[in-house]
Amino acid sequence: MLGRTANGIFWMYRYLERAENTARLLAAGHRMTLTRGGDAANQEWRSILTTLGLLQAYNEHYEDYTGAHVCDFVLRARVNPESVLSMFERARMNARSCRSAITAEVWEAVNEGWMSLSDLLARQVRESNLGMALGAIRRESTLARGATYGSMLRNETYAFARLGTFLERADNTARILDIKYYLLLPSLSYVGTALDSGQWDNVLRSLSGERAYRWLNAGRMDARSIADFLILDDRFPRSLSFCLTEMRENLAKLERMHGGDGPAHEAIRAVDTKLLGKTVEDIFDRGLHEFLVDFISANQTVASSIAEQYRFIA
Structure with missing residues (x-):
């Protein structure tokens, strides 16, 4: 191609x-x-x-x-x-x-x-x-x-289509989570209040995850449970984990088609290290904001590496 x-x-x-x-x-x-x-x-x-x-x-x-x-x-x-x-x-x-x-x-x-x-x-x-x-x-x-x-056809075209979709989706999920945690609440004094719960519910709705989350969590509405769902639950198609899996699999298909890996595959492996084996406690111990900023940057590196490896010409 x-x-x-x-x-x-x-x-x-x-x-x-x-x-x-x-x-x-x-x-x-x-x-x-x-x-x-x-x-x-x-x-x-x-x-x-x-x-x-x-x-x-x-x-x-x-x-x-x-x-x-x-x-x-x-x-x-x-x-x-x-x-x-x-x-x-x-x-x-x-x-x-x-x-x-x-x-x-x-x-x-x-x-x-x-x-x-x-x-x-x-x-x-x-x-x-x-x-x-x-x-x-x-x-x-x-x-x-x-x-x-x-x-x-499940060919190169389809692989690039899926990569574009899930790169964008992962970026969107990470940005919404980060903005919620730092900008939506007027004050830390609101944490745990009805306003806080409403804002987290709003985050889930903006990612079409409100009903799925409630099925899995019996209505519990707290920052750690929602972050766990949106970051690490690979059953939810807008979670970072799900998006990363889709990107990894489609890059693997391109690797087989082209007979070798390159900068994009190195970049996706770097993102893997940020999620694989992690728990939500690990993420909060480090800092949710720091984790998300790092993820967004690494996701952008994957995008630029794909363009470099496959010689995108606008």
Whole structure:
């Protein structure tokens, strides 16, 4: 496979995953603001911008953190190159440039998804329609992923698609956990209160893990149990452990196809050492923030090593 094609596939699926993750995060934030008013609600929206890495860019254009402004900026603002609409447009551009490597079903899912969202986000989304709009974003991303799973050969293309998906997903999970632990709570005095429990519930909902977590933990809601679930439980498809397993397996497939390993395989082995054999107590003893920052950095190294090893050309 040409490096240009591999790069297009890899980033196409990163953008699809990122768009879906952004919609989930906005939905969780919106739910939380419905129970809080005034400055507290504005701080929830601010924390979302921080999680997405968009706070500085947002502050260049707005002086407040109202839901209407934040959602419009994140979903569709022309001044925001990382908006959901821009992500879907880039996913479509990559899909179009790689049409010979994907099936007709995948192209149709991505192209129709972009057209649908372009119509939906042609004007500012009202708060009364926000849930519907965010549901549509999640649905379009899911349809593209389903078409991929149901129609693609399990070859190089599929391996790069899965690598892009799970690299992005792991980064999202780690960032949401880190922001929660350091920014969402107004004060340590809130730890263990109803507000604290509500925030952790919100984290689980933003990662589609609330119901699965409750099945496994009988409703217990505390930082260590949730961190254990989101970091180490390899049954949950958005946990760091699950994402790492998927990345490792798809890099192993590429190794067999290409007859050797390289920088990407070395990088994934380095990430392995951060998780394998660890307990949540080990992670908290070291510091959850320090662990997550280290993981995010190592995950980014895996991404750049994949680009280097497989000669991505944008």
